[in-house]
Amino acid sequence: MLRFLLQRIASGAVLLIALAVLAYFLLRMGTADIAQQIAGQTAGPEQVALIEERFGLDRPLLEQFAIWAGSVFADDMGRSWFTGQPVGATVFGRTGVTVTLAIGSVLLTGVFGVILGVVAATRRGALDRVVQILAVLGQAIPGFLIAVGLVLLFAVRLGWFPATGYTPIGDSVTGWLQSITLPILALALGSVGGVAQQVRGSVLDVLGRDHVRTLRSRGLPENRVVYRYVLRNAGGPALSVLGLQFVIILSASVVVEQVFSIPGLGPIALTSTMQGDVPLVMGIVLVMGAMVIVVNLLVDLLQGVINPKVRLS
Template sequence: MLFFIAKRIASGVVLLAAISLVAFSLLFAGGDDVARRILGPTAPQATVETKASQLGLDRPLWDQYVDWLSHAVTGDLGISWFTGEHVSTSIGSRIAVTLSIIVGATVITAVAAVLLGVTAALRRGWIDRAVQAISFLGFAVPGFLVALALVVVFAINLGWFKPTGYIPLADSPVKWASTVTLPVIALSIAGIAGVAQQVRSSVIDALERDYVRTLRSRGLSMNRVVFKHVLRNAGGPALSVLALQFIGLLGGAVIIEQIFAIPGLGQVAVSSTTKGDTPLVMGLVLATAIIVVVVNLLIDLLQAWLNPKVRLS
């Protein structure tokens, strides 16, 4: 098991290095424009070139990347070219906000998808068709339309939740819940659709196995067989889809945070990318990649626990 974990961590480190190098290379092409945007359109060309030299933009790409990487591994992600704020501070103050929404959406997705998928697999008939219809709608309707509909109905018309803004959990748990409920639901809809379909298919496949008939012949109830044995065997594919949904939520959160005016990573990602703020963009890329690697590692560990054969891969 230790070798399995070490191998997954090593592959994660390689992935982080590859992602950072690719992202840095893509950002390098706009270096001269960044100096111009910092100084303004009326700045003399000589001043722009001096600023680009101060930022190190006149150095070879590999030298810039090695310099950034040598600082990044120590936790120093640099300073924003436009705000002068430390990148780690800019990201640290917002990442908790984004993760609270994404984790909440993932939990709701997992619970709702398991309930819908298992119910559809066991009951079949009209319930199965209804679940598949709900899943289709979840795939078809864009998340931003769901978010806008939720704001209009539950925030503006009914007044149950705040339409925009964010209140930290430490300030007021109740008010915090009122600000994250609608964004979490908006992010969960598409995820529930995808995971529920996978759970349904996996459970139906598992129910046709010989061990299920054997357990039933011994007098075990269907509920016990399903929740103690079938779900464990069907959990692997569902976990993989859930992990992909979690990663997809990182991108979806950018739009949702803009709609609900939530001060998470979405706002700073849009702003820094538009300006070409390389240190801040690289910090966001690294933070996102680390989250992805950690989530994949946790999913691998859960799958290894559910199915010991995974440890051999």
């Protein structure tokens, strides 16, 4: 198990480094005249030249990358080109909000996805068709439309939740729960159908195997067969799709946080990308990439616990 864990950690580190290199060069090649943007459109050539010298924008691209990579370890991930604030403090100060929304959404997706998937596979009928329709709709409807619909219904019309804003948990637990409920629902609703569809397919596959027919022939109750034996064997694919849904939810949170005015990574990700603030964008890329790698590592570990054969791969 230790070897399995070390292999996954090493592959995750290599993936994060490759992501950083690729993202940096793509960003820098796509941000022309960044010094002019920082200095302002009315700045003269002398001011622009000073900005280029200050941030090293006049140096070769490889040297710029080396300077940035050094700042990641030595200077709190560097400083924003536009605000001058440390990137690490800016990003980590907002990460907790985004992580809260993502974890809440994944938990909600996992619970209802598994329940709907198992019931659809064992009872079939109308509920089975509903699950398949939900899976298609979840992929077809953008997250921001779901968010707007929830705001119009539960905030504007019914007044049950605030339409926008975020209350820290330290200020009010009730206010915090109210402020994150609609964003979590907006992120989860688009993913529940896909997880339920995957669970349904996995459960149907396991139900048709010989050892399940043997268990039934021994007179074991159907619920025990399904929830103790079938669901354990079907858990591997369900975990994989749930890990994939975390990535989808994390990317969708960028827009959903903007809709609900949540002070997470989403608003600064959009702003910094439009400005071409490479150090800040790279900080967000590294943090989000690390979160995805950690979640995939946890999924791999759980897969190894459920199915020991995975540890041999």
